Amino acid sequence: MFVGHYAVGFLLKKKFNEIPLWVFFIAVQFVDILAFSLVLLGVEKMSYNPTANPFLRTSIDYVPFTHSLSSSLVIALIVFLVIWKLKSKTWGIALSIGVVSHWFIDFTAHTPDMPMLFNSYKVGLGLWNYPWIAFSLEIGFFLGAGYYLYRDAENLKRPIILIALLVLLYTPTMFAPEGEMPVAVFSIVSLSLYFIFAALAWWTERKQN
Numbered sequence: 001m002f003v004g005h006y007a008v009g010f011l012l013k014k015k016f017n018e019i020p021l022w023v024f025f026i027a028v029q030f031v032d033i034l035a036f037s038l039v040l041l042g043v044e045k046m047s048y049n050p051t052a053n054p055f056l057r058t059s060i061d062y063v064p065f066t067h068s069l070s071s072s073l074v075i076a077l078i079v080f081l082v083i084w085k086l087k088s089k090t091w092g093i094a095l096s097i098g099v100v101s102h103w104f105i106d107f108t109a110h111t112p113d114m115p116m117l118f119n120s121y122k123v124g125l126g127l128w129n130y131p132w133i134a135f136s137l138e139i140g141f142f143l144g145a146g147y148y149l150y151r152d153a154e155n156l157k158r159p160i161i162l163i164a165l166l167v168l169l170y171t172p173t174m175f176a177p178e179g180e181m182p183v184a185v186f187s188i189v190s191l192s193l194y195f196i197f198a199a200l201a202w203w204t205e206r207k208q209n
Contacts, residue, residue: 001109003170004138005029006197007145008101014149016094022202027098029194031075035066036187046187048180054173055128058186060113068115069103076100109134135174139167158204165200169193 009024026033038044045062065071076096084092107114110124127134143163150159181189 001105001138002173003142003166004105004109005032005102006166007138007142008098008105009201010142010145010149012094012098016090019091019094020202021205022198023095024098025198025201026194027079027095028102030079030099031066031072031102033191033194034075035060035063036191038063038065039187040184046183048183050178050180052178053128053131054176055109055131055134056111057178060110062119064115064119067103067106068118070115070117072100072103109138131174139170142167162200162204166197 005028006025009021009028012024012027013019013021035044039046044065045060047059047061049057049059051057060067066075076099079099080092080096082092083095103114107123108125109127111126111128112122112124114124115122127137146159146163150156153159
């Protein structure tokens with residue numbers, strides 16, 4: 001899942017409107033930000049899987065510190081405690097929900113490679129085995145969540161630009177030709193996109209003169 005995580009960010013923004021959207025965009029991708037950082041450091045392992053299915057080309061071989069359910073819950077708890085201390089309990093609850101939601105969204109899409117406990121008991125519903133169904137459901141979820149958030153907004157120009165950019169940047173992955181990208185490059189590109197999209201979310205809510 002990719003834009004599916006941002007759909008959760010939209011839903012959380014609707015519930016906790018006082019928290020900036022860009023913060024939710026970081027929260028829902030926080031475990032991926034940690035994972036790709038640890039991959040670059042050689043702590044966690046991913047590799048290229050040659051397949052025609054674009055969703056299955058990245059194999060998560062060893063990601064116990066970020067993508068197991070147990071570690072996701074621990075990370076979410078740490079986020080809750082830190083944000084509660086720095087901001088408020090409401091912020092802590094909202095952002096910890098965003099963090100832990102990543103595992104459950106991934107669980108619906110991934111083949112059984114999502115660990116429950118550290119690197120054991122791997123699960124996944126395997127929606128990615130049906131790429132066009134997975135893609136359609138994810139885009140639908142994202143657009144539906146965007147509509148839910150912005151349906152009463154007075155100025156829709158920037159939200160529409162944000163939503164359109166994410167869809168336009170995500171869609172080409174369905175048509176990407178098979179070919180290996182070095183894991184380090186893939187990690188850096190992914191990390192860059194997470195922060196670019198967070199910046200776009202900040203821009204979307206920035207007051208216009």
